[in-house]
Amino acid sequence: MTHVDVTVPDSLLSALKKAPHEVAAELRLAAAIHWYQQGVLSMERAAETADMSRAEFLGELARRRVDVFSVDDPDLARELGEVRT
Template identity: 40%
Template structure:
């Protein structure tokens, strides 16, 4: 799938305050955007995981870190996928 590039101007002071570099901060912004768009119902967990740059299972497991919780049907899928991998 083709990707579009979006450029954001991030003040140097933000990177210094966050003790990070532009690349790491950009990756974090992608995850944060994916989590928020998923939470708002604007992206499915599959699409949000693509935006975050991780697998769907990894994305669903990471939601707890942001106090966002998957829907019951996604938890069922996650449990099923986890059980079948063992």
């Protein structure tokens, strides 16, 4: 596993009232959710990035009210057998 150092201001730790390891976990989770929503990471890779199981990651998505499945209008129409012009 690769290790990446991220510098954050001390004021962030104070504002969040969290220890550095807690902020690191939050940053990993936030990045995983962002990349999952963008379609850059699969759910499996996003969960791995957040250091969670898929079930834990799904639970976190639900807790944060993040859509698990994203379907756009053309995909939905195709699935329903509709033809759009």
